[in-house]
Amino acid sequence: MKTESLEAYKPSENLYSKVLTNIRNKNVTNAKKRASIFFLLGILTLIACIGWSRQIMAEIHQSGFYEYMKLIFSDGLSYWKEIGLSLLESLPSDIGIILLSILFAMLMIVRQIFKNLNIIRKRSLTL
DSSP: OHHHHHHHTOOOTTHHHHHHHHHHHHHHHHHHHHHHHHHHHHHHHHHHHHHHHHHHHHHHHHHTHHHHHHHHHHHTTTSHHHHHHHHHHHSOHHHHHHHHHHHHHHHHHHHHHHHHHHHHHHHHHHO
């Protein structure tokens, strides 16, 4: 009697492959969603990067950085240490840090996009 009841609940022979296929399809679907979200975040960080780079260029122009750069080409070899320190002091550090942070975030987003696209590509090759 127990054997008959167990055979009634016996799974089909291709149940394992169906479950694995379903898991792979869910992974690909989730990877597509993540890739599209990271793509939108990448566009937003690119827009922010363009805006902040314009701001940093205005700050560099205002700080006299270009005048120190002209000194390097005209008389830079004899006083290179002093001119180098003056260049470093004339850079706007707060805006530069923000711009570098945005660039770092953009690189991390691009990394995540390629990671998710790699998952999608691997799944499309196994089909």
